Amino acid sequence: MTPSRSFLSDNASGAHPAILEAIAQANTGHAGAYGADPWTAALADRIHEHFGPRTRAFPVFNGTGANVAAIASATHPHQAVICAAGAHLDVDECGAPEHIAGVKLLTVAGDHGKLTPALLEEGVDWTRVGDEHASQPALLSISNATEVGTIYTAAETAALADFAHSRNLLLHIDGARLANAAARLETSLAGLTSDAGADIVSFGGTKNGLLMGEAVIFLREELAAGFDFVRKQTTQLASKMRFISVQLDTLLADGLWLDNAHQANAMADRLAGALTAVEGIELAHPVEANGVFPRMPGHLISELEFDAEGNRAFHIWDPRDRVARFMCSWDTTPEDVDAFAARLDEGARRAFSSRA
8 A cells, every 4th residue: 555644633643662662561471351461451550640639540441431431420311411502522422421411511612612601601591400300411512622723721611620520520631632732731630630639531542642542540549430341331442452562651651641742733834834825715713723724715725625645635524614624643743744835836837827
Protein backbone atom coordinates (compact mmCIF):
# COMPACT_ATOMS: atom_id res chain seq x y z
CA MET A 1 0.00 0.00 0.00
CA THR A 2 1.19 3.51 -0.80
CA PRO A 3 1.50 5.61 2.37
CA SER A 4 -0.68 8.70 2.40
CA ARG A 5 -1.11 11.60 4.79
CA SER A 6 -4.05 13.90 5.23
CA PHE A 7 -5.91 16.22 7.59
CA LEU A 8 -8.96 13.98 7.58
CA SER A 9 -8.73 12.83 11.22
CA ASP A 10 -6.25 12.42 14.05
CA ASN A 11 -7.58 8.86 14.16
CA ALA A 12 -6.00 8.34 10.75
CA SER A 13 -2.45 8.83 12.02
CA GLY A 14 -0.20 5.93 12.88
CA ALA A 15 1.13 4.91 16.28
CA HIS A 16 4.19 6.67 17.69
CA PRO A 17 7.39 4.58 17.39
CA ALA A 18 7.89 4.71 21.17
CA ILE A 19 4.46 3.19 21.63
CA LEU A 20 5.16 0.38 19.20
CA GLU A 21 8.47 -0.28 20.95
CA ALA A 22 6.72 -0.43 24.31
CA ILE A 23 4.23 -2.97 22.98
CA ALA A 24 7.09 -5.07 21.64
CA GLN A 25 8.87 -4.97 24.99
CA ALA A 26 5.69 -6.06 26.78
CA ASN A 27 5.31 -8.93 24.32
CA THR A 28 7.69 -11.15 26.27
CA GLY A 29 6.60 -14.32 27.99
CA HIS A 30 3.28 -14.73 29.74
CA ALA A 31 1.60 -12.28 32.11
CA GLY A 32 -1.54 -12.25 34.18
CA ALA A 33 -4.73 -11.64 32.23
CA TYR A 34 -7.42 -8.99 32.71
CA GLY A 35 -5.06 -6.49 34.33
CA ALA A 36 -3.25 -8.77 36.75
CA ASP A 37 0.09 -7.77 35.24
CA PRO A 38 2.97 -5.43 36.18
CA TRP A 39 2.27 -2.99 33.33
CA THR A 40 -1.24 -2.28 34.57
CA ALA A 41 0.08 -1.89 38.11
CA ALA A 42 2.67 0.61 36.86
CA LEU A 43 -0.04 2.53 35.01
CA ALA A 44 -1.99 2.98 38.25
CA ASP A 45 1.00 4.76 39.79
CA ARG A 46 1.47 6.86 36.65
CA ILE A 47 -2.15 7.99 36.72
CA HIS A 48 -1.67 9.07 40.35
CA GLU A 49 1.24 11.25 39.24
CA HIS A 50 -0.81 13.06 36.61
CA PHE A 51 -4.33 13.13 38.05
CA GLY A 52 -3.87 12.90 41.82
CA PRO A 53 -3.43 10.28 44.55
CA ARG A 54 -7.14 9.59 45.03
CA THR A 55 -7.69 8.48 41.46
CA ARG A 56 -8.39 5.03 40.10
CA ALA A 57 -7.95 4.23 36.43
CA PHE A 58 -9.34 1.48 34.22
CA PRO A 59 -7.83 0.88 30.77
CA VAL A 60 -10.39 0.32 28.01
CA PHE A 61 -10.34 -0.21 24.27
CA ASN A 62 -11.82 2.97 22.79
CA GLY A 63 -13.35 6.38 23.40
CA THR A 64 -17.01 5.55 22.95
CA GLY A 65 -16.56 2.59 25.27
CA ALA A 66 -14.88 4.80 27.84
CA ASN A 67 -17.71 7.33 27.72
CA VAL A 68 -20.50 4.78 27.83
CA ALA A 69 -18.95 2.71 30.60
CA ALA A 70 -18.27 5.83 32.68
CA ILE A 71 -21.86 6.98 32.25
CA ALA A 72 -23.28 3.55 32.99
CA SER A 73 -21.32 3.37 36.23
CA ALA A 74 -22.50 6.78 37.43
CA THR A 75 -26.18 6.73 36.50
CA HIS A 76 -29.39 4.71 36.65
CA PRO A 77 -31.56 4.11 33.56
CA HIS A 78 -34.20 6.56 34.77
CA GLN A 79 -31.61 9.34 34.85
CA ALA A 80 -30.26 11.79 32.29
CA VAL A 81 -26.91 13.12 31.12
CA ILE A 82 -26.59 16.77 30.14
CA CYS A 83 -24.18 17.55 27.32
CA ALA A 84 -23.60 20.16 24.64
CA ALA A 85 -25.60 19.85 21.45
CA GLY A 86 -23.21 18.40 18.90
CA ALA A 87 -21.02 16.70 21.51
CA HIS A 88 -19.56 13.32 20.64
CA LEU A 89 -22.05 11.73 23.03
CA ASP A 90 -24.84 13.44 21.17
CA VAL A 91 -24.03 12.88 17.50
CA ASP A 92 -21.17 10.41 17.08
CA GLU A 93 -21.81 7.45 19.35
CA CYS A 94 -24.73 5.90 17.47
CA GLY A 95 -27.06 6.20 20.44
CA ALA A 96 -24.76 4.07 22.63
CA PRO A 97 -25.33 6.13 25.81
CA GLU A 98 -29.07 5.65 25.44
CA HIS A 99 -28.94 2.05 24.26
CA ILE A 100 -26.28 0.67 26.59
CA ALA A 101 -26.33 2.96 29.62
CA GLY A 102 -30.06 3.48 29.27
CA VAL A 103 -29.92 7.20 30.01
CA LYS A 104 -31.60 10.10 28.29
CA LEU A 105 -29.37 12.80 26.82
CA LEU A 106 -30.41 16.37 27.51
CA THR A 107 -28.61 18.65 25.07
CA VAL A 108 -27.94 22.34 25.54
CA ALA A 109 -26.74 24.59 22.71
CA GLY A 110 -23.43 26.28 23.44
CA ASP A 111 -21.23 28.90 21.84
CA HIS A 112 -18.48 27.13 19.84
CA GLY A 113 -19.43 23.83 21.44
CA LYS A 114 -18.97 24.98 25.04
CA LEU A 115 -21.37 25.13 27.97
CA THR A 116 -21.53 27.64 30.81
CA PRO A 117 -23.49 27.67 34.08
CA ALA A 118 -25.76 30.36 32.62
CA LEU A 119 -26.55 28.25 29.56
CA LEU A 120 -27.25 25.23 31.75
CA GLU A 121 -29.48 27.25 34.04
CA GLU A 122 -31.61 28.33 31.09
CA GLY A 123 -31.28 25.25 28.86
CA VAL A 124 -32.51 22.57 31.27
CA ASP A 125 -35.99 22.43 32.82
CA TRP A 126 -34.93 22.20 36.43
CA THR A 127 -38.54 22.46 37.59
CA ARG A 128 -38.95 18.78 36.73
CA VAL A 129 -36.28 17.57 39.14
CA GLY A 130 -38.15 15.24 41.45
CA ASP A 131 -40.98 14.71 38.95
CA GLU A 132 -41.39 10.95 38.50
CA HIS A 133 -42.63 11.49 34.93
CA ALA A 134 -39.32 13.00 33.80
CA SER A 135 -35.78 11.67 33.43
CA GLN A 136 -33.69 13.01 36.29
CA PRO A 137 -30.37 14.76 35.55
CA ALA A 138 -27.50 12.91 37.21
CA LEU A 139 -24.38 13.83 35.29
CA LEU A 140 -23.00 16.74 33.29
CA SER A 141 -20.60 15.74 30.52
CA ILE A 142 -18.30 18.18 28.74
CA SER A 143 -15.66 17.55 26.07
CA ASN A 144 -12.22 19.09 26.42
CA ALA A 145 -11.25 19.80 23.72
CA THR A 146 -14.74 20.08 22.22
CA GLU A 147 -15.91 18.62 18.94
CA VAL A 148 -15.18 21.94 17.24
CA GLY A 149 -11.69 22.29 18.67
CA THR A 150 -12.34 24.79 21.46
CA ILE A 151 -11.13 24.26 25.01
CA TYR A 152 -12.30 24.82 28.55
CA THR A 153 -9.89 26.59 30.87
CA ALA A 154 -9.39 25.34 34.41
CA ALA A 155 -11.55 28.20 35.70
CA GLU A 156 -14.35 27.39 33.26
CA THR A 157 -14.24 23.73 34.23
CA ALA A 158 -14.27 24.61 37.92
CA ALA A 159 -17.33 26.82 37.41
CA LEU A 160 -19.13 23.94 35.71
CA ALA A 161 -18.07 21.54 38.45
CA ASP A 162 -19.44 23.90 41.08
CA PHE A 163 -22.69 24.23 39.16
CA ALA A 164 -23.01 20.48 38.71
CA HIS A 165 -22.32 19.73 42.34
CA SER A 166 -24.81 22.38 43.47
CA ARG A 167 -27.42 20.41 41.50
CA ASN A 168 -26.22 17.06 42.88
CA LEU A 169 -24.71 16.09 39.53
CA LEU A 170 -21.33 14.59 38.78
CA LEU A 171 -19.05 16.20 36.19
CA HIS A 172 -17.66 13.90 33.52
CA ILE A 173 -15.03 15.05 31.02
CA ASP A 174 -14.77 13.42 27.62
CA GLY A 175 -11.02 13.85 27.31
CA ALA A 176 -10.38 12.26 23.92
CA ARG A 177 -8.20 15.34 23.23
CA LEU A 178 -7.53 16.40 26.81
CA ALA A 179 -3.79 16.35 26.11
CA ASN A 180 -4.25 18.99 23.40
CA ALA A 181 -6.22 21.22 25.78
CA ALA A 182 -3.60 20.93 28.53
CA ALA A 183 -0.78 21.59 26.08
CA ARG A 184 -2.46 24.73 24.75
CA LEU A 185 -3.10 26.08 28.24
CA GLU A 186 0.35 25.01 29.48
CA THR A 187 -1.21 23.31 32.47
CA SER A 188 -1.18 19.83 33.93
CA LEU A 189 -3.75 17.13 33.28
CA ALA A 190 -4.79 17.42 36.92
CA GLY A 191 -5.20 21.16 36.47
CA LEU A 192 -8.02 20.59 33.99
CA THR A 193 -9.64 17.69 35.84
CA SER A 194 -9.17 16.77 39.49
CA ASP A 195 -7.91 20.18 40.60
CA ALA A 196 -10.87 21.79 38.82
CA GLY A 197 -13.40 19.64 40.65
CA ALA A 198 -14.28 17.09 37.94
CA ASP A 199 -15.32 13.60 39.00
CA ILE A 200 -14.73 11.25 36.06
CA VAL A 201 -12.53 11.49 32.96
CA SER A 202 -12.46 9.50 29.77
CA PHE A 203 -8.77 9.98 28.99
CA GLY A 204 -7.83 9.63 25.35
CA GLY A 205 -4.71 8.03 23.93
CA THR A 206 -5.67 6.89 20.45
CA LYS A 207 -5.75 10.41 19.02
CA ASN A 208 -2.41 11.24 20.62
CA GLY A 209 -0.12 8.52 19.33
CA LEU A 210 -1.42 5.24 20.71
CA LEU A 211 -2.20 2.20 18.60
CA MET A 212 -5.42 2.00 20.59
CA GLY A 213 -6.38 2.56 24.19
CA GLU A 214 -8.12 4.96 26.54
CA ALA A 215 -8.76 5.00 30.28
CA VAL A 216 -11.73 5.69 32.47
CA ILE A 217 -10.35 7.62 35.43
CA PHE A 218 -12.35 8.14 38.59
CA LEU A 219 -10.89 11.17 40.31
CA ARG A 220 -12.18 10.04 43.68
CA GLU A 221 -11.67 6.33 44.24
CA GLU A 222 -15.04 5.81 45.93
CA LEU A 223 -16.74 6.67 42.64
CA ALA A 224 -15.13 3.58 41.10
CA ALA A 225 -17.16 1.15 43.21
CA GLY A 226 -18.60 -1.52 40.97
CA PHE A 227 -16.86 -0.34 37.81
CA ASP A 228 -15.03 -3.66 37.45
CA PHE A 229 -18.39 -5.22 36.64
CA VAL A 230 -19.58 -2.35 34.45
CA ARG A 231 -16.40 -2.50 32.37
CA LYS A 232 -16.94 -6.22 31.76
CA GLN A 233 -20.64 -5.80 31.00
CA THR A 234 -19.96 -3.02 28.50
CA THR A 235 -17.40 -5.25 26.70
CA GLN A 236 -14.44 -3.02 27.60
CA LEU A 237 -12.42 -5.49 29.70
CA ALA A 238 -9.30 -6.47 27.76
CA SER A 239 -7.96 -9.93 28.46
CA LYS A 240 -4.42 -8.96 27.38
CA MET A 241 -4.65 -5.64 29.17
CA ARG A 242 -0.89 -5.24 29.43
CA PHE A 243 -0.80 -4.11 25.78
CA ILE A 244 -3.16 -1.22 26.49
CA SER A 245 -1.63 -0.34 29.85
CA VAL A 246 1.94 -0.21 28.56
CA GLN A 247 0.87 2.23 25.84
CA LEU A 248 -0.81 4.58 28.30
CA ASP A 249 2.11 4.34 30.72
CA THR A 250 4.61 5.11 27.95
CA LEU A 251 2.52 8.05 26.77
CA LEU A 252 2.50 9.56 30.27
CA ALA A 253 5.97 8.54 31.45
CA ASP A 254 8.38 11.10 29.98
CA GLY A 255 6.23 13.84 28.52
CA LEU A 256 5.42 12.05 25.28
CA TRP A 257 1.75 13.01 25.67
CA LEU A 258 2.73 16.66 25.88
CA ASP A 259 5.22 16.59 23.00
CA ASN A 260 2.67 14.91 20.74
CA ALA A 261 -0.06 17.37 21.68
CA HIS A 262 2.20 20.39 21.23
CA GLN A 263 3.14 19.19 17.75
CA ALA A 264 -0.48 18.68 16.69
CA ASN A 265 -1.54 22.05 18.09
CA ALA A 266 1.37 23.88 16.46
CA MET A 267 0.56 22.37 13.08
CA ALA A 268 -3.08 23.44 13.48
CA ASP A 269 -1.89 27.00 14.07
CA ARG A 270 0.31 26.82 10.98
CA LEU A 271 -2.52 25.43 8.87
CA ALA A 272 -5.00 28.03 10.15
CA GLY A 273 -2.60 30.76 9.09
CA ALA A 274 -2.33 29.32 5.58
CA LEU A 275 -6.10 28.97 5.24
CA THR A 276 -7.05 32.40 6.51
CA ALA A 277 -4.45 34.05 4.25
CA VAL A 278 -6.71 33.15 1.32
CA GLU A 279 -9.46 35.57 0.41
CA GLY A 280 -12.91 34.14 1.12
CA ILE A 281 -11.83 31.77 3.90
CA GLU A 282 -12.70 32.49 7.52
CA LEU A 283 -12.64 30.41 10.68
CA ALA A 284 -15.97 29.13 11.93
CA HIS A 285 -14.47 28.40 15.37
CA PRO A 286 -11.34 29.56 17.20
CA VAL A 287 -8.30 27.32 16.74
CA GLU A 288 -7.46 26.25 20.29
CA ALA A 289 -6.46 22.60 20.02
CA ASN A 290 -5.50 20.52 16.96
CA GLY A 291 -8.56 21.13 14.80
CA VAL A 292 -9.19 23.84 12.21
CA PHE A 293 -12.74 24.57 11.02
CA PRO A 294 -12.64 26.98 8.06
CA ARG A 295 -15.64 28.25 6.16
CA MET A 296 -14.56 27.94 2.53
CA PRO A 297 -15.88 28.88 -0.90
CA GLY A 298 -17.56 25.90 -2.53
CA HIS A 299 -15.18 25.83 -5.49
CA LEU A 300 -12.17 25.48 -3.20
CA ILE A 301 -13.78 22.66 -1.26
CA SER A 302 -14.52 20.83 -4.50
CA GLU A 303 -11.02 21.36 -5.85
CA LEU A 304 -9.08 20.48 -2.69
CA GLU A 305 -11.21 17.81 -1.02
CA PHE A 306 -9.28 15.00 -2.74
CA ASP A 307 -5.56 14.86 -3.40
CA ALA A 308 -3.88 13.78 -6.63
CA GLU A 309 -4.13 10.10 -5.62
CA GLY A 310 -7.84 10.38 -4.91
CA ASN A 311 -7.48 10.32 -1.12
CA ARG A 312 -9.80 12.57 0.87
CA ALA A 313 -7.71 15.40 2.30
CA PHE A 314 -10.12 16.73 4.95
CA HIS A 315 -13.62 16.27 6.28
CA ILE A 316 -16.69 18.27 5.27
CA TRP A 317 -18.07 19.23 8.66
CA ASP A 318 -21.13 21.21 7.62
CA PRO A 319 -21.89 21.09 3.88
CA ARG A 320 -24.75 23.56 4.16
CA ASP A 321 -22.53 26.23 5.70
CA ARG A 322 -19.43 25.13 3.70
CA VAL A 323 -17.45 24.44 6.87
CA ALA A 324 -14.62 21.93 6.59
CA ARG A 325 -12.69 20.21 9.37
CA PHE A 326 -8.93 19.76 9.26
CA MET A 327 -7.35 17.67 12.03
CA CYS A 328 -3.63 17.76 12.74
CA SER A 329 -1.93 14.83 14.41
CA TRP A 330 1.15 14.10 16.47
CA ASP A 331 2.96 13.20 13.24
CA THR A 332 1.78 16.13 11.10
CA THR A 333 4.82 17.99 9.81
CA PRO A 334 5.43 21.55 8.55
CA GLU A 335 6.01 19.98 5.15
CA ASP A 336 2.52 18.45 5.24
CA VAL A 337 0.99 21.82 6.00
CA ASP A 338 3.08 23.68 3.45
CA ALA A 339 2.26 21.16 0.72
CA PHE A 340 -1.44 21.69 1.29
CA ALA A 341 -0.92 25.46 1.46
CA ALA A 342 0.69 25.30 -1.98
CA ARG A 343 -2.34 23.45 -3.35
CA LEU A 344 -4.57 26.02 -1.68
CA ASP A 345 -2.69 28.96 -3.21
CA GLU A 346 -2.78 27.37 -6.63
CA GLY A 347 -6.51 26.78 -6.39
CA ALA A 348 -7.13 30.34 -5.23
CA ARG A 349 -5.06 31.73 -8.14
CA ARG A 350 -7.02 29.68 -10.67
CA ALA A 351 -10.28 30.89 -9.18
CA PHE A 352 -9.09 34.52 -9.35
CA SER A 353 -7.96 34.10 -12.96
CA SER A 354 -11.30 32.58 -14.00
CA ARG A 355 -13.19 35.48 -12.41
CA ALA A 356 -10.93 37.97 -14.18
